[in-house]
Amino acid sequence: MFNLIKISSRIFFIILFIFLLFDFLFGVYLLEKFYWQDKEDFRVEHDIYHHTIKKNYNGDAYFGGQKYKFCSDGSGFKSSCKNSGKIIKKFDIAIIGDSFTEGLGLPYDDTFVGIIANKLKEKKIANLAVSGYSPSIYYIKIKHLLEMNYSFKEVIIYIDINDIFNEAVSYQIVNEKVKSIDKKKEKVDYLDNDVEKKFSLKKIIKKQFRFTYENLHLLKMYFYRLQGKKIFPYVTDLNMAAWTYKNNLQGYGDLGVDEAIEKARENITNLMDILDEQNIQYSIGVYPYPQTLFHDNVNSLQVKMWKQLCQNRCKNFYNNFPYFFEESSKIGPIETYYKYYIYRDVHFNSNGHKVIAENFLQNYENKK
Secondary structure, three states: OHHHHHHHHHHHHHHHHHHHHHHHHHHHHHHHHHHOOOEOOOEEEEOOOEEEEOOOOEEEEEEOOEEEEEEEOOOOOEOOHHHOOOOOOEEEEEEEOOHHHHOOOOOHHHOHHHHHHHHOOOOOEEEOOOOOOOHHHHHHHHHHHHHOOOEEEEEEEEOOOOHHHHHHHOEEEEOOEEEEOOOOHHHEOOEOOHHHHOOOHHHHHHHHOHHHHHHHHHHHHHHHHHHOOOOOHHHHOEHHHOOOOOOOOOOEOOOHHHHHHHHHHHHHHHHHHHHHHOOOEEEEEEOOOHHHHHHOOOOOHHHHHHHHHHOOOOOOEEEOHHHHHHHHHHHHHHHHHHHHEOOOOOOEOHHHHHHHHHHHHHHHHHOO
């Protein structure tokens, strides 16, 4: 009996060794081939507003392991593929934001901007949003486009909770151009989770044996959901989105949270001033992160500060917090996350985009 256990153990460890060796050598290839591929070669640098999208792009993109169709028009705005090759400079509505508004991981027609455009067929709508944008870029990009003879009757600014973090550590305006801030690693923390930052066996496996890690991780998430446990830290405990409910946050570079908030306000105010000068109407929209539903409340600082700035100036304030908090009160934050956000990510899935679109259309019609 002892010899049988001994032989079985040897066979097990030999198989494990061969599997881990194979993973070490070919794991990344297997992941990208069958599981997880992030490919965004349509993103390019821009001399004025830091980065943008290639013009007239028509091809496949990958995000979160899923392939989706990505198209842009002749101006480098994410759009319906039928607009590829077209340069349109006059728009009724321009919508700007970051990756949430761009619609990361989804084809144009499934994003809230695409849904709005398909509903308001009589309107020409531009999606000026690009992943990684924040108020510094919102301001400079729209200013530059107006100088380049683009015209907008109305501008909608969807401000992400993560924008404050990006204002702190990512961008600065130098001579009316957006430049990168040199990040000091000891002062920039993306994840508010000490366990993830420490040396651990988990980190070694994640780095050296990625195929094994991926499968173990998927299995763990499956059991987490079955047992109704909380979502993973990279969804619920991001330092970059914790400023609305946590005091004395570290990791926001030399500016810190308070000065980053003031910087964001200043850039949005500057944008509003330019739009006023051009007699262009404007509105602001907000929406919650998954972790907002776990740790914050419906009257989040994100809602209060932008609603206050918008008061007596904006055409409308598109507040998406009430809907998601109402859902969370009914089915709980965990199931709300699975229903409206991309699995293993913080961005909205197609259901979430439908909610944002419906909120816009309802309030837009009411304010006609």
